[in-house]
Amino acid sequence: MSFIYNIGIHIAHFALKCASLFNEKIKKGMVGRQNTFEVLESQLNSNDKTLWFHCASLGEYEQGLPVFKKLREHYKQHKIVLSFFSPSGYEIRKNSPIADIVIYLPLDSKKHAKRFINLVNPELTIFVKYDIWPNFLNELKRRKLRAILISAAFRKNQSYFKFYGGELRRALFTFEHIFTQNEASKTLLQSIHYNKVTVSGDTRFDRVSSQLGLNNYLSFIETFKDDKLCVVAGSTWPEDENLLINYINATDHKNVKFIIAPHNIKTAQINNIQEKLHVKSVLYSKKNDEQLINAQVFIIDTIGILSKVYSYANIAYVGGAMGHTGLHNTLEPAVFAIPIIIGSNHEKFPEAKAMIDINGMFSASNQKEFDSILNELIQNKEKCLSSGKKNGDYIAKNKGAVIQIIDYLRI
Structure with missing residues (x-):
């Protein structure tokens, strides 16, 4: 199943490259991802202590922001790397004050994952809601680096809970803890024998309350x-x-x-x-x-x-x-x-x-x-x-x- 997933990533890369010829948004993402490693190499060194926050797009960033702010206050000496997959998140929040470095996340190949984690080496990683990338998460787990998932919301029709979803399902087990928005999501995780889960609710309520x-x-x-x-x-x-x-x-x-x-x-x-x-x-x-x-x-x-x-x-x-x-x-x-x-x-x-x-x-x-x-x-x-x-x-x-x-x- 891992082989099929990795082949799928390479096919996705080719498909996005073709689509970028006709779609400006996809093109921005492709160009941005090409610069990711250069940005990391120029702004990080081996002595830096880091945290890594990953959001699919702008909505997940807003969802994670109240947690990011608390961590920014506590880890004053750490550099924070904020990654997005979607241009709609990156373009609007590329100057976010909670991060030292804002980048596009490269596509989830094993090669990219190893190079990325070599450069960032995060003391703690926070993923928000979804956008689960198995190769990045497996690399964190292999190096015994902490990762949690917050504001997670699952539905029974998702791949994690289907017979063909083994690779994504195993990726969930790389998180040391998952905080879900609701009881239904916790029940679904327990159905696949993932038990390190807390129903904390949705961080967006804290985010909007701060307004x-x-x-x-x-x-x-x-x-x-x-x-x-x-x-x-x-x-x-x-x-x-x-x-x-x-x-x-x-x-x-x-x-x-x-x-x-x-x-x-x-x-x-x-x-x-x-x-x-x-x-x-x-x-x-x-x-x-x-x-x-x-x-x-x-x-x-x-x-x-x-x-x-x-x-x-x-x-x-x-x-x-x-x-x-x-x-x-x-x-x-x-x-x-x-x-x-x-x-x-x-x-x-x-x-x-x-x-x-x-x-x-x-x-x-x-x-x-x-x-x-x-x-x-x-x-x-x-x-x-x-x-x-x-x-x-x-x-x-x-x-x-x-x-x-x-x-x-x-x-």
Whole structure:
């Protein structure tokens, strides 16, 4: 099985190389991986003490960040190497203050694994959620170097729990401990006789809770909102934006302001949104006070401020589940105790199910349902406030994963 896996890695490398000719995102990853060893060799020496954090992409980085911060505080003399597999994580967090070195993780060949661990030689390795790479993990285990997996979430249809998943299953046993998000994941691990597991919960609850302690003030949002009810739509895709545009164009809510923060901020997509709207809109990149006051829709054509923008929302819509791209982070708005609307494709997101069950979140599968839900939340202030409070309470109840992980590491 190991032979088949390693052949598969070489095939994947060839496939990615071909795909990079036509896809800019894949090309960035390929080019970045070519530079990884050069970066490590230039910035590390044999006397350095190191920690290694690995995340598949941006979401896993945000999930691991509260743990990374605690380790950064404790291991002040260590160099921290942060690796990503996806360009969407690397490009946005390549200047992360919690790391000394940020790199792309090379493809998981035995040759790459040996060279990488020779250079990094981490005292402790943290993998977040998934992105399990057997050759890297086996090399850590062979050298008796510590590795843990945090915020892990497993499903019974994954390869680890199938007859053909031996190589990936063995990789799980290289971790000295696994911290899972839920009991179901622990039960699945125990079904393959992995027992060094703790249900700590999801570190994202700690991550979003920390936002409450930050300064979330944004003067331009204050100017735009002007004490009116505000609906914030975050991480939207075209199918989400069509719902919002149709609603805004068809209703006469002059006392409601709308903020749209698209996932894709390319000029063509932003222009498309503005052109379809029948009301005044303003772009973040072209804002001034007069435009902000007179506009009903504010389009955020930049990245990095959505968490703060949510603090101004009375109602949130989170994109990704109206289509099949994957629901974006619903915990970010939930921490501000506001009701949330999402699309109907949310089966793989347990936090969405939990908030739907407590009536803090509402799922719409079409325009009619979306309009009905949003109208009720706008018109029924009591329901809006009570639904939001349920989400805020849900976040507060589920934080604490970081404490358990740090206690285990005895720091």
